[in-house]
Amino acid sequence: MIDLKGKKIIDLTVELIARVTRIDGSVEVGTTDQYGHGWLSEETINEQDGTMEHLVGANQGTVAEWPIGALSGHMGSHIQLGVRHNDNWTELPKGMKGIWEVPLDSYYGEACVCNLDHLKGESILPEHLTSVREGDIVILGSCWSGEDQPTLIGETARWLAEEKKIKMLAAGGGPGINWETDWDAPEPNNSPTHRAMTGNNIPILYPLSNIDKLSKERVFLISLPLHVERMEGTWVRIIAIE
Amino acid sequence: MFSFDGYKAIDLSPRVSPRINRFDGSIEEGATDPYGKHWVMWEGRFPMDNSLFTMYAAPNDINLYDGRQNDDILGQERMTTHNGSHIQGGKGHISHWKGVPTDMKGLWELPLDTFIGEAAVCNLDHLKPVEVIDQSDYPKEYTKRKFFQLTADPGDMRGQEILPDHLDNIQKGDIVLMTSPFKGLEQPWLSSRTVDWLIKDRAIKMIGFGYPGIEWQYDLKVAAPKNSPIRRMFLGANIPIAHPLVNIETLSSDRVFYYGMPLNVPKLEASFVRAVAFEPQNQEDDA
Numbered sequence: 001m002i003d004l005k006g007k008k009i010i011d012l013t014v015e016l017i018a019r020v021t022r023i024d025g026s027v028e029v030g031t032t033d034q035y036g037h038g039w040l041s042e043e044t045i046n047e048q049d050g051t052m053e054h055l056v057g058a059n060q061g062t063v064a065e066w067p068i069g070a071l072s073g074h075m076g077s078h079i080q081l082g083v084r085h086n087d088n089w090t091e092l093p094k095g096m097k098g099i100w101e102v103p104l105d106s107y108y109g110e111a112c113v114c115n116l117d118h119l120k121g122e123s124i125l126p127e128h129l130t131s132v133r134e135g136d137i138v139i140l141g142s143c144w145s146g147e148d149q150p151t152l153i154g155e156t157a158r159w160l161a162e163e164k165k166i167k168m169l170a171a172g173g174g175p176g177i178n179w180e181t182d183w184d185a186p187e188p189n190n191s192p193t194h195r196a197m198t199g200n201n202i203p204i205l206y207p208l209s210n211i212d213k214l215s216k217e218r219v220f221l222i223s224l225p226l227h228v229e230r231m232e233g234t235w236v237r238i239i240a241i242e
Numbered sequence: 243m244f245s246f247d248g249y250k251a252i253d254l255s256p257r258v259s260p261r262i263n264r265f266d267g268s269i270e271e272g273a274t275d276p277y278g279k280h281w282v283m284w285e286g287r288f289p290m291d292n293s294l295f296t297m298y299a300a301p302n303d304i305n306l307y308d309g310r311q312n313d314d315i316l317g318q319e320r321m322t323t324h325n326g327s328h329i330q331g332g333k334g335h336i337s338h339w340k341g342v343p344t345d346m347k348g349l350w351e352l353p354l355d356t357f358i359g360e361a362a363v364c365n366l367d368h369l370k371p372v373e374v375i376d377q378s379d380y381p382k383e384y385t386k387r388k389f390f391q392l393t394a395d396p397g398d399m400r401g402q403e404i405l406p407d408h409l410d411n412i413q414k415g416d417i418v419l420m421t422s423p424f425k426g427l428e429q430p431w432l433s434s435r436t437v438d439w440l441i442k443d444r445a446i447k448m449i450g451f452g453y454p455g456i457e458w459q460y461d462l463k464v465a466a467p468k469n470s471p472i473r474r475m476f477l478g479a480n481i482p483i484a485h486p487l488v489n490i491e492t493l494s495s496d497r498v499f500y501y502g503m504p505l506n507v508p509k510l511e512a513s514f515v516r517a518v519a520f521e522p523q524n525q526e527d528d529a
Contacts, residue, residue, distance in 0.1 A: 001360055001522070002499050007244055009354045013506035020509050028509065039507050043334075044322070049462035049470055051335055053322040054511055056298055070284065070297035077506070084285075086293045104251040104518060110243060183291040191291055220244040222501060224516040227255040228281065228326070230262055230270065231296055235514070237503035239354065241244040 004241070012139075012208040012221070012238040014173070016076040019063070023052065034174045034207050037075045038066060073233040079107070079205050079225045082198030085232035091188035093199045100229040102201060109167055111137035111221040111240065113214050116177060119150035124177065126159045134165050137221050139240075140179070141172030141211030151178040154192025161196040169197050170221065170238070173207025208238055216242045246520050249499065254419070254450065254487040254517040255327040265294060275326045276453045276486040282321065323512040329357070329448075329484040329504050332477030334511030341467025343478045350508035352480060356447050361417035361500035361519065363493045364409055366456070371399040371428035379403070381431055381460040394427075401429045401457060406439045411496045414445050419500065419519065421452025421490040431457035434471050441479045449476060450502070450517060453486030484517055495521045 019030035021042040032038045040063055041054040058069040074080065083098035112132045116124060119142065132138055138160060142150050152171070157179075160166045171179040183191045197204050205223055219240040226234040260281040261272035274280055283296040298321065324330070333348030378394035380401060394400055401424055408430075412418055418440065422430050440446050451458060458472040467474070476483055484502055499520040504513035 001497055002244070002246070002249070002520070004244075004355060004359060009358070011354060011506065015506050015508065018507050018509040030509070039510075041323075041510060042320075044320075046324075049459065049473075050339070050466075051470075051473070052338060052511060053324050053335070055320045055322050057320075068297075072286075072295050072297050074295050084294055084296075086291075088294060089292065100257070104253060105246070108246065110245075187292075191293075194291075194293070218243065224501070224503075224518060226258070226326070226514050227253065227516055228258040228260055230260060231283065233295060235505050237505055239358075239503065 007241050010210055010213050010240045010242065012210050012240055013077045013236070014207050014209045018054070020054070021058070033076045035075070037072065039076065040066060040069065040071065073231055073235060075235065077205070077207060077236055077238055078233050079203050079223060079236045080198070080233035081201065081203050083232065084230060086191070086194050086198055089187050089190070089195070092195065095201075096198060097201050098230065098232065099203060099225045099234065100227070100231070102203075104224070106167065106203060107224045108222040109137050109220070111139050111170065111219050113139045113211065113217050113219060114141070115211065116140060116142040116150045117144070120144050121148045122150055123153045124150050124156050126156055129156070129160070131217060132160070132164050132166065136164070136166050137168040137170060138166045139170045139172070139208065139211055139221065140177045141208065142177055143175050143212065145175040149176060149178045151181060152193055153181055154196070157193040157196040161200045161202055166202060168203045168205055170205040170208055170223070172209065172211045176207060176211070179206065205236065205238060214240055214242060248523055249520040250523050252489055252493060252519045252521060254489055254502070254519055255515065256486065256488045258326045262296060276488070279325045280321070281325050323510055323514060325514070327484065327487055327515055327517055328512050329482050329502060329515045330477070330512035331482045332480065334509065336470070336474065336477055339466050339469070339474065342474065346478055347480050348508070349482060349504045349510065349513055350506070352482065354503070356482065357503045358501050359417055359447070359499070360413070361419050361498050362409075362412040363490060363496045363498055364411065364418060364420040365491050365493070366404060366408060366420065366422040366430050367491070369402045369404065369408060369422060369430040371401050371424060374398045374400055380427060382427065382457055400427055401431050403433050404430045404436055404456070406436060406443075409436075409440070412440070412444050412446065416444065416446050417448045417450070417500045418446050419450045419487065419490050419493075419498070421455035421487070423455070423491065425454040429454055429457040431460070432472050434475065437472055437475045441475060441481065446481060448482050448484065450484040450487045450500070452488065452490045455490070484515055487517055493519055493521055
């Protein structure tokens with residue numbers, strides 16, 4: 001039986017502290033993700049057994065900083081594929097799948113760790129990713145934030161998807177990389193990374209943290225989506241084993 | 243390199259089929275989870291890049307971008323972290339109960355290796371229901387014909403108490419996956435003395451229950467500190483509980499590698515979870 005002896009588990013998930021409205025009405029402030037979204041929870045008593053449970057989200061208009069109240073599956077560290085996410089765009093290939101339609105082993109495997117600290121504000125090119133092997137999960141990170149982040153340009157995204165046939169793209173965020181360009185360009189020239197990955201049924205995992213804590217160039221990564229059909233993106237827990 | 247090569251992944255999380263209110267106004271019906279809970283979502287459109295996304299726990303009459311909203315089901319029932327397969331810890335969940343340990347932890351305070359590792363598979367299909375001879379000791383008897391008749395009649399079938407002898411494949415420090423093919427009052431049941439053995443003698447680190455299969459949620463309305471003894475004991479010992487799980491009965495090995503991490507959201511008393519068992523494809527080679 002496989003075991004974890006001698007192995008180290010590194011949490012690559014961005015921590016998102018819940019904003020909790022307690023049963024007494026008090027509010028504990030949480031944190032927000034890279035998009036400024038917070039995890040809203042509201043305590044309630046389960047009348048069947050007197051346990052406390054968290055209602056997810058909030059009623060509309062009750063939380064000033066997020067009046068929508070509901071939570072998107074694209075919040076915090078999450079995973080996405082194309083069906084029901086960007087398959088409404090023109091000129092995407094046929095045969096795109098949803099995250100609930102691909103095998104479980106799509107979400108774990110050997111990963112190549114690409115720390116791109118040396119690319120401050122530059123484009124990420126294939127020559128910067130020479131350690132990537134065909135079929136890898138690819139983890140891209142850097143120490144840079146904002147405009148200083150290296151950018152995964154469309155040409156490189158297509159190279160990863162079509163030539164290296166990577167299994168999953170895992171992008172660090174805040175600090176990390178900018179993995180999308182031209183998101184507001186007219187179709188079909190918009191969002192080339194989304195198109196390259198979801199068009200080839202390669203899940204996108206974003207954002208990751210702690211990439212800088214990985215000491216090996218190759219690790220084992222696991223990131224399983226929730227088992228919810230027709231949900232285009234789900235929250236995930238991402239771990240690396242090295 | 244750690245690897246699952248040579249192992250087959252078996253999904254232990256029931257597939258959730260959500261009710262989705264689509265952006266075009268159509269509604270795709272879903273199905274409830276094993277406990278009968280709905281998972282309801284709204285679709286919205288992100289105007290910045292024209293991508294679509296869904297929202298969980300959208301209350302009635304929200305107005306998200308151009309999404310269509312108005313859902314009678316969701317308007318009646320807010321959803322919690324206990325929908326679908328989920329994992330729960332003690333802090334924030336039962337920490338308001340009298341008599342729970344003060345050092346009880348939340349899911350977010352437990353080490354990551356609590357949720358991953360070797361698991362003992364306990365499919366108790368051999369614990370067939372037995373006939374009540376005199377008086378039933380089943381922990382979850384319901385009122386029968388008259389309100390004062392709280393116990394079963396002789397001849398009624400009831401589930402058996404699960405004893406340590408039935409769990410002899412559990413090793414110290416294991417994760418435990420437990421189920422049976424029985425339902426309702428015919429499910430085998432976990433007693434306090436057996437849970438005490440699991441905690442003190444076997445030092446298990448996590449437990450997952452199939453549903454239906456095992457009766458472990460009883461005495462829910464008894465006055466604290468005697469209420470919900472099994473939940474109280476496990477969570478009080480910082481042993482998280484994952485449920486409802488499926489497919490445990492399909493595992494052909496009595497030992498598997500389990501993976502089922504909670505989300506990284508501190509303060510959540512429970513978390514949705516994707517639970518998977520990895521079982522050796524060639525068990526002779528693995529022996």
